[in-house]
Amino acid sequence: MNANISARGLAKRYGKSVAVDRIDFDIAPGRIVGLIGPNGSGKTTTLKAILGLTNFEGDLKVLGFDPRTQRDALMNEVCFIADVAVLPRWISVAQAIDFVAGVHPRFNRKKCEEILAHTKLDRKMKVKQMSKGMIVQLHLALVMAIDAKLLVLDEPTLGLDILYRKQFYKDLVERYFDDEKTIIVTTHQVEEIEHILTDLMFIREGKLVLSATMDEVGERFAEIMVSGDKLEAARALKPIDERQVFGKSILLFDGVPKEQLAALGELRTPGVADLFVATMKGTYA
Amino acid sequence: MNTFPTLLKREFWEHKGGMLWAPAIVGGLMALAAGVSMLIGLYAKGSNIRINGEKIIADGTVIATQTQQEMAQGLAFAIVPSLAPLAAVLAFVVLFYALGSLYDDRKDRSVLFWKSMPVSNTATVLSKLTSMAVVAPLLTAVIGSVVGIIIALLAAASMTAFGGEVLPKLLMEPDFYLAPLGVIAVIPVYALWALPGIAWCMLVSAWAKRAPFLWAVGAPVLAGILLSWQQAMFDRNFGADWFWEHVVGRLFGGFVPGLWFAFGSDASRVDSFKPTEESVMSLVGHSYTTLAAPSLWIGLIAGVVMIAAAIRLRRWREDAA
Numbered sequence: 304m305n306a307n308i309s310a311r312g313l314a315k316r317y318g319k320s321v322a323v324d325r326i327d328f329d330i331a332p333g334r335i336v337g338l339i340g341p342n343g344s345g346k347t348t349t350l351k352a353i354l355g356l357t358n359f360e361g362d363l364k365v366l367g368f369d370p371r372t373q374r375d376a377l378m379n380e381v382c383f384i385a386d387v388a389v390l391p392r393w394i395s396v397a398q399a400i401d402f403v404a405g406v407h408p409r410f411n412r413k414k415c416e417e418i419l420a421h422t423k424l425d426r427k428m429k430v431k432q433m434s435k436g437m438i439v440q441l442h443l444a445l446v447m448a449i450d451a452k453l454l455v456l457d458e459p460t461l462g463l464d465i466l467y468r469k470q471f472y473k474d475l476v477e478r479y480f481d482d483e484k485t486i487i488v489t490t491h492q493v494e495e496i497e498h499i500l501t502d503l504m505f506i507r508e509g510k511l512v513l514s515a516t517m518d519e520v521g522e523r524f525a526e527i528m529v530s531g532d533k534l535e536a537a538r539a540l541k542p543i544d545e546r547q548v549f550g551k552s553i554l555l556f557d558g559v560p561k562e563q564l565a566a567l568g569e570l571r572t573p574g575v576a577d578l579f580v581a582t583m584k585g586t587y588a
Numbered sequence: 589m590n591t592f593p594t595l596l597k598r599e600f601w602e603h604k605g606g607m608l609w610a611p612a613i614v615g616g617l618m619a620l621a622a623g624v625s626m627l628i629g630l631y632a633k634g635s636n637i638r639i640n641g642e643k644i645i646a647d648g649t650v651i652a653t654q655t656q657q658e659m660a661q662g663l664a665f666a667i668v669p670s671l672a673p674l675a676a677v678l679a680f681v682v683l684f685y686a687l688g689s690l691y692d693d694r695k696d697r698s699v700l701f702w703k704s705m706p707v708s709n710t711a712t713v714l715s716k717l718t719s720m721a722v723v724a725p726l727l728t729a730v731i732g733s734v735v736g737i738i739i740a741l742l743a744a745a746s747m748t749a750f751g752g753e754v755l756p757k758l759l760m761e762p763d764f765y766l767a768p769l770g771v772i773a774v775i776p777v778y779a780l781w782a783l784p785g786i787a788w789c790m791l792v793s794a795w796a797k798r799a800p801f802l803w804a805v806g807a808p809v810l811a812g813i814l815l816s817w818q819q820a821m822f823d824r825n826f827g828a829d830w831f832w833e834h835v836v837g838r839l840f841g842g843f844v845p846g847l848w849f850a851f852g853s854d855a856s857r858v859d860s861f862k863p864t865e866e867s868v869m870s871l872v873g874h875s876y877t878t879l880a881a882p883s884l885w886i887g888l889i890a891g892v893v894m895i896a897a898a899i900r901l902r903r904w905r906e907d908a909a
Contacts, residue, residue, distance in 0.1 A: 382704055
């Protein structure tokens with residue numbers, strides 16, 4: 304596999320606490336990977352390692368570069384939105400465009416202006432006059448006009464209302480993504496991105512507990528809605544999670560054949576959010 | 589793509605207030621104040637103007653041509669020292685610029701945006717250094733030259749209002765035209781003397797988790813006080829005087845243009861300088877002579893080391909402040 308990102312034994316310690324615990328993964332071009340984990344699970348540290356913003360142990364190659372020693376070259380090919388509203392408050396729309404055009408070899412000014420034409424932002428507006436949603440629109444317009452091979456989004460829509468959030472992911476898929484590019488995204492609003500993801504990575508206490516394509520996830524996991532009389536039979540198959548909805552039980556299974564489950568109740572594909580909750584059970588306990 | 593000029597533009601956008609508006613406003617006020625006081629002077633004692641105790645016009649009679657000549661020379665030369673308020677503004681602007689340079693964007697987390705661009709930390713830090721050591725002084729020098737010329741013209745015009753030829757003589761003075769060039773010519777001298785102080789403040793700015801001002805100013809001053817106190821307590825020389833002069837004095841004195849005469853070797857001090865006999869250009873010459881002082885070069889080496897350390901901190905300092 305011609306991996307865009309390849310990690311072997313990636314680890315990071317802050318003093319005695321282990322943020323990332325020797326993880327391995329590969330990410331191919333043309334994928335949209337959801338890196339999902341509870342607070343403090345090592346998501347952001349992993350992303351920081353990929354972006355050369357932190358030191359780490361182990362091997363990590365991003366687009367063939369070592370982010371520790373070749374960050375300057377790497378940044379020509381990589382872009383990221385680290386957090387909402389991190390654009391400098393004093394900058395205006397026109398200045399932000401001029402700046403990126405002045406320093407980035409892969410920036411397309413025309414594309415950026417086209418994207419901005421669909422927003423209410425005008426060239427003279429300064430970041431300090433913008434709402435959080437508008438700042439993200441500007442940031443996304445700048446980033447989408449950069450033809451980067453890897454785009455990293457760390458909680459890009461935190462604190463935005465649902466209209467901005469939907470628009471954000473819509474723009475990303477329709478105007479930016481293609482099969483040469485890789486996008487890694489972390490978010491707590493899993494439901495909103497599951498339809499655009501191609502790959503899923505669950506991280507818990509610094510370890511990857513799940514790393515699979517969405518197709519694999521669909522094959523491996525299944526949910527059935529069971530009525531009372533068949534509940535015991537279903538429980539015997541060792542569900543990884545069980546919850547009650549309208550007096551019926553919904554059981555989530557990992558790796559149990561679908562035909563076997565279909566006999567016990569209504570078969571469904573589980574949502575990423577339910578899968579996440581089941582996988583992360585007991586994290587804060 | 590044009591990375592370094594873009595970075596300098598970026599610095600100017602962010603610091604327009606300090607680099608342009610502060611000197612422009614102070615300069616404007618200086619010219620206004622000069623204009624108003626000339627008018628008041630003319631009105632109050634039009635027939636008896638004295639400058640430095642010399643009568644320009646006594647009872648309607650114009651003083652000697654030789655004295656007028658000296659007046660014109662003095663006015664032309666005075667363009668440079670008349671810019672002292674602007675020098676003070678520059679010192680404050682650059683000091684606070686340096687203290688915030690690698691701290692403010694960590695505090696508001698916009699450092700993550702800057703770091704998402706393909707700009708090396710070396711280029712970022714050097715662009716900020718260049719902006720402080722060269723661009724800001726250059727803007728102040730240009731504004732100052734205009735203000736100095738206006739003030740000299742106003743003074744000469746008010747003297748000439750009742751006769752005499754101070755204004756035409758001023759226009760014949762080489763210094764009148766050389767002063768602006770001289771002010772711009774000493775910018776490299778400023779940059780070299782200011783570098784250690786700027787580098788120190790940038791280093792603290794890259795390192796501090798909070799309150800870079802307290803660390804940058806407080807730490808050396810506290811160290812000096814402790815040394816002086818020990819010295820007084822034990823009645824022995826711990827080098828407190830040396831520390832105050834060569835560390836604290838150099839770090840913060842370097843921000844003030846012209847203070848290099850105090851740091852340079854004794855030979856280049858301008859105590860014996862006579863405005864009427866020497867040109868502005870010899871003041872420039874004296875400024876460049878101070879570059880021979882070994883303490884300048886020791887300071888420069890320290891400055892380069894501190895800049896290198898600031899670049900490294902900028903690269904690896906993880907969390908926003």
